[in-house]
Amino acid sequence: MTRRFDFWSLVSIATWAILLLLLIIPVGSVLLSSFIDRSGNTTIANYLAFMSEPRYQRAFVNTLIVGFGGLFGAMLLGSIMAFCISRFQIKGSRFVSLLAILALVSPPFIGAYSWIVLFGAGGVVRAWAKEIGITMPPIYGVGGILIVFALKFYPFVYLMVSGALSNVNRSLEEAAEGLGLTPLQRTFKISFPLVLPALTAGGLLALIQSIADFGTPRLLGRGFNVLATEAYALYSAEIGSNMSMATTISMVLIFVSMAFVMIQRFMSRRNVYHGNMINKPVKIQLKGWRNWLAHFAVYFIGLCGAMPVIISIIYSFRKTSGPVFQEGFALQSYERIMFNLGDVVRNSLTFSAIAVALIVIAGTIIGVLVARRTNLNTSLLDGAFMIPYVMPGIVIGIAYIAAFNTGPIVLTGTAAIIILSIFIRRLPYTVRTTSTALRQISPSLEEAAISLGYSPFQAFLRVTVPLIVPGIIAGAMLSFVTAINELSSSLVLYVGSTITMPVRIYLLILDGDFGTAAAMSTILLVLSGIAVYIAFRLMGRNEQALL
Amino acid sequence: MAYLTVVDGVKQFVGFRALNGVSISVEQGEFFTLLGPSGCGKTTLLRAIAGFNDLTSGTITLAGKDLRSVPPHQRDIGMVFQDYAVFPHLSVFDNVAFGLKPRKVPQAEIKTRVAEALDAVHLGALAERLPAAMSGGQQQRIGLARAMVINPRLLLMDEPLSNLDAKLRIELREEIRDIQKRVDIATIYVTHDQEEALAISDRICVMSAGQIEQIGTPQEIYGDPQTLFVANFVGTLNTLDTGPNLERMLGQLSLRAPNADTWTIRPESLRLVGEGEGAGPDHAALEGTVAKFTYLGREAHVLVKTDVGELVVQLGAAELKTLRSPGDRVFVLVPRDALMAFDADTKRIKLED
Ligand SMILES: Nc1ncnc2c1ncn2[C@@H]1O[C@H](COP(=O)(O)OP(=O)(O)OP(=O)(O)O)[C@@H](O)[C@H]1O
Ligand SMILES: [Mg+2]
Numbered sequence: 099m100t101r102r103f104d105f106w107s108l109v110s111i112a113t114w115a116i117l118l119l120l121l122i123i124p125v126g127s128v129l130l131s132s133f134i135d136r137s138g139n140t141t142i143a144n145y146l147a148f149m150s151e152p153r154y155q156r157a158f159v160n161t162l163i164v165g166f167g168g169l170f171g172a173m174l175l176g177s178i179m180a181f182c183i184s185r186f187q188i189k190g191s192r193f194v195s196l197l198a199i200l201a202l203v204s205p206p207f208i209g210a211y212s213w214i215v216l217f218g219a220g221g222v223v224r225a226w227a228k229e230i231g232i233t234m235p236p237i238y239g240v241g242g243i244l245i246v247f248a249l250k251f252y253p254f255v256y257l258m259v260s261g262a263l264s265n266v267n268r269s270l271e272e273a274a275e276g277l278g279l280t281p282l283q284r285t286f287k288i289s290f291p292l293v294l295p296a297l298t299a300g301g302l303l304a305l306i307q308s309i310a311d312f313g314t315p316r317l318l319g320r321g322f323n324v325l326a327t328e329a330y331a332l333y334s335a336e337i338g339s340n341m342s343m344a345t346t347i348s349m350v351l352i353f354v355s356m357a358f359v360m361i362q363r364f365m366s367r368r369n370v371y372h373g374n375m376i377n378k379p380v381k382i383q384l385k386g387w388r389n390w391l392a393h394f395a396v397y398f399i400g401l402c403g404a405m406p407v408i409i410s411i412i413y414s415f416r417k418t419s420g421p422v423f424q425e426g427f428a429l430q431s432y433e434r435i436m437f438n439l440g441d442v443v444r445n446s447l448t449f450s451a452i453a454v455a456l457i458v459i460a461g462t463i464i465g466v467l468v469a470r471r472t473n474l475n476t477s478l479l480d481g482a483f484m485i486p487y488v489m490p491g492i493v494i495g496i497a498y499i500a501a502f503n504t505g506p507i508v509l510t511g512t513a514a515i516i517i518l519s520i521f522i523r524r525l526p527y528t529v530r531t532t533s534t535a536l537r538q539i540s541p542s543l544e545e546a547a548i549s550l551g552y553s554p555f556q557a558f559l560r561v562t563v564p565l566i567v568p569g570i571i572a573g574a575m576l577s578f579v580t581a582i583n584e585l586s587s588s589l590v591l592y593v594g595s596t597i598t599m600p601v602r603i604y605l606l607i608l609d610g611d612f613g614t615a616a617a618m619s620t621i622l623l624v625l626s627g628i629a630v631y632i633a634f635r636l637m638g639r640n641e642q643a644l645l
Numbered sequence: 646m647a648y649l650t651v652v653d654g655v656k657q658f659v660g661f662r663a664l665n666g667v668s669i670s671v672e673q674g675e676f677f678t679l680l681g682p683s684g685c686g687k688t689t690l691l692r693a694i695a696g697f698n699d700l701t702s703g704t705i706t707l708a709g710k711d712l713r714s715v716p717p718h719q720r721d722i723g724m725v726f727q728d729y730a731v732f733p734h735l736s737v738f739d740n741v742a743f744g745l746k747p748r749k750v751p752q753a754e755i756k757t758r759v760a761e762a763l764d765a766v767h768l769g770a771l772a773e774r775l776p777a778a779m780s781g782g783q784q785q786r787i788g789l790a791r792a793m794v795i796n797p798r799l800l801l802m803d804e805p806l807s808n809l810d811a812k813l814r815i816e817l818r819e820e821i822r823d824i825q826k827r828v829d830i831a832t833i834y835v836t837h838d839q840e841e842a843l844a845i846s847d848r849i850c851v852m853s854a855g856q857i858e859q860i861g862t863p864q865e866i867y868g869d870p871q872t873l874f875v876a877n878f879v880g881t882l883n884t885l886d887t888g889p890n891l892e893r894m895l896g897q898l899s900l901r902a903p904n905a906d907t908w909t910i911r912p913e914s915l916r917l918v919g920e921g922e923g924a925g926p927d928h929a930a931l932e933g934t935v936a937k938f939t940y941l942g943r944e945a946h947v948l949v950k951t952d953v954g955e956l957v958v959q960l961g962a963a964e965l966k967t968l969r970s971p972g973d974r975v976f977v978l979v980p981r982d983a984l985m986a987f988d989a990d991t992k993r994i995k996l997e998d
Binding site for chain 2: 540542543545546547548549550551552553554556557561564565
């Protein structure tokens with residue numbers, strides 16, 4: 099191959115320009131800002147303050163607590179569900195999977211609030227329980243946060259592990275059986291090591307999401323602070339906003355997330371098993387109480403995880419007077435959205451649509467570059483794209499403020515800054531799926547077209563593109579789901595005219611207007627549902643693609 | 646000048662030389678086969694001719710014109726790929742019709758030509774199916790029809806029959822041969838199956854480790870191999886142990902070749918005889934005992950321990966009536982003109998009469 103300056107060199111330069119502008123400069127600004135004090139001098143005082151002030155120490159410890167708590171909760175629920183569904187005959191297992199998807203795409207924060215509605219100080223369930231003489235503690239505090247995280251993030255583990263479990267070649271287990279291992283030994287010695295990479299990968303997702311989430315601790319925490327809430331509080335404080343401390347905490351958050359990604363990579367470094375699926379596992383029909391127990395576990399987890407969604411759909415149709423719920427049902431909440439909050443819905447739709455369009459165009463072209471031009475440059479690119487993957491949304495938001503508030507490019511307060519923050523967070527996903535899809539297409543397909551008389555570009559267009567387009571559209575739909583539900587970076591970046599639906603839901607909940615919040619969540623859910631449906635139609639029901 | 650020529654073709658990959666000075670010439674209408682073990686550079690040479698992987702150095706000409714300067718899609722060379730390369734999103738019909746579209750063939754003619762091509766590979770009934778769920782053999786035949794239907798200037802086939810069952814393989818290789826003769830397209834065919842190469846080719850080029858060992862007709866390749874590699878790779882070969890016993894036998898046959906390093910003979914040239922039969926100035930008889938007897942239906946292989954090493958003797962149908970069992974004392978008759986000698990460079994040595 100002779101090295102020429104061509105279209106792909108241009109793409110490569112453009113990609114680095116995008117990364118520089120949207121990733122390296124913002125992260126650099128955060129880093130820089132964390133080393134500068136209020137009067138503009140270079141200092142490490144922020145980090146010293148972080149280490150010495152009990153408030154931050156507590157936030158750090160609490161972050162680890164919710165991170166690992168979310169991790170173990172999600173792993174427990176997710177692997178129980180995955181094991182039951184992929185190994186036992188469960189009636190309505192597709193419905194249960196749907197419940198998991200529902201939990202996964204449910205709008206953020208609504209979860210925490212729905213649990214308050216049920217189990218909060220004036221919670222419905224607690225009130226019932228009191229009537230029959232049971233007093234339960236309200237859900238606030240660290241326990242509540244962990245319950246919500248476990249139920250919200252278990253689908254990550256469930257989808258990963260069930261994918262891996264249904265790929266464990268049954269011959270392996272049969273071989274172990276032949277060697278005289280008991281069923282329990284088989285599970286731990288054969289199946290467990292084989293699904294361990296999936297388990298840790300799913301767990302990692304739950305961990306990173308738990309660390310990044312700040313709405314749940316904020317609503318349920320009641321004084322239980324984590325790094326994400328600290329960063330947001332420092333940034334958004336009306337008086338005495340402390341940007342350099344906020345960026346310091348952001349840096350700590352980035353490092354914590356990075357560290358966990360590294361640990362997970364290290365743990366599963368050798369554990370890539372490629373099964374050739376000759377002997378698919380069969381599902382066992384359980385009998386008696388075991389059957390009941392398996393069904394109970396699966397449905398209990400599924401319904402609890404989807405509970406916030408169910409609650410908010412029901413509450414969205416309840417009659418209200420002001421923010422107070424009345425007896426009976428009505429469409430008042432939806433009317434309020436139609437007449438007063440139409441622009442919010444419009445904002446969300448246009449921002450997401452533009453972001454997704456940009457993601458698809460840039461992601462596909464860069465994906466082709468990464469797949470077709472394997473050299474140092476592209477492996478560097480591959481690495482750089484890991485960074486947005488582990489950046490908590492709140493950190494991206496703060497980073498964009500730090501980078502684009504002053505200086506040559508001022509974007510704060512524009513729609514562009516929200517769109518770009520969504521763009522950079524989701525771009526890596528599209529790049530990766532495109533390049534993986536391309537690597538799976540044999541290069542001899544294009545060569546066949548060339549030998550039949552098509553120019554290389556024509557061959558790409560007529561052979562490769564039709565093969566990857568369904569995957570790209572499906573990916574776009576899933577990006578749309580993430581984009582339209584994105585809250586934490588928008589919360590930092592929004593101004594009055596660029597409020598999006600998740601931000602509005604958050605503000606409505608803080609205002610105590612749960613009816614309208616529930617209706618808006620329902621709309622969001624319907625939009626996400628449509629996108630997921632289109633994606634599944636295009637690529638088959640592939641739940642793993644949601645991760 | 647030949648129709649297609651490759652002169653001094655060299656292909657250097659990073660840290661690996663896949664072609665090391667390869668020169669071939671293929672005549673108009675000729676069926677030319679590249680034969681060699683896995684990894685010897687057959688595909689690499691084919692891809693260089695097709696233009697997917699340019700040579701590091703060397704020249705390629707087609708019909709007198711330089712080919713290396715022509716971009717691959719303008720070379721008009723049909724190719725059948727080792728991994729089928731069937732377009733999964735197109736029906737069988739559209740796969741085959743794919744190459745006719747850029748050639749601006751009218752719609753009606755496309756229909757008839759594609760139908761003909763599909764019939765030729767026995768796929769007429771599957772025209773509207775999608776290839777994804779088809780067997781490897783069916784996909785390979787789609788690739789074959791697709792490459793032939795465009796009437797290219799040159800047809801390249803990379804192991805087009807490797808995934809078929811034995812029967813279909815023989816049937817299709819006859820079919821390929823017939824079609825090729827009918828349309829008279831110069832064809833380069835790659836295989837590592839020696840029987841296939843012998844059956845189908847006008848000429849065979851035996852390759853090893855990026856180099857050409859010998860080019861010749863099937864008879865020349867099999868009957869008159871020029872290197873030890875060719876003799877070994879095409880057909881089976883007995884190598885005689887060197888030493889005083891071999892010298893004595895060669896003396897009997899008054900064969901002298903001072904440079905000879907290796908003496909060989911093919912199993913089918915050997916015969917089993919009774920004591921004292923057949924020996925003379927043109928035949929040496931070696932005494933030995935049967936070590937193994939392998940019955941193969943049409944023929945049988947007898948492994949005989951002699952004082953020049955273990956020799957495989959191939960028995961034809963006529964001799965199969967007498968069963969041999971291990972331990973039997975037998976005599977192996979070695980014809981003088983069937984012995985082949987090779988020098989230290991593994992080159993064939995011509996023996997005087
Ligand atoms: N892109 C490449 N980079 C480095 N080495 C290569 C490359 N392509 C092929 N080779 C090497 O060149 C040698 C010849 O490969 P080639 O594919 O031509 O073999 P072949 O004769 O077609 O074998 P087979 O019968 O297995 O198809 C092999 O050793 C292969 O590993
Ligand atoms: Mg090959």
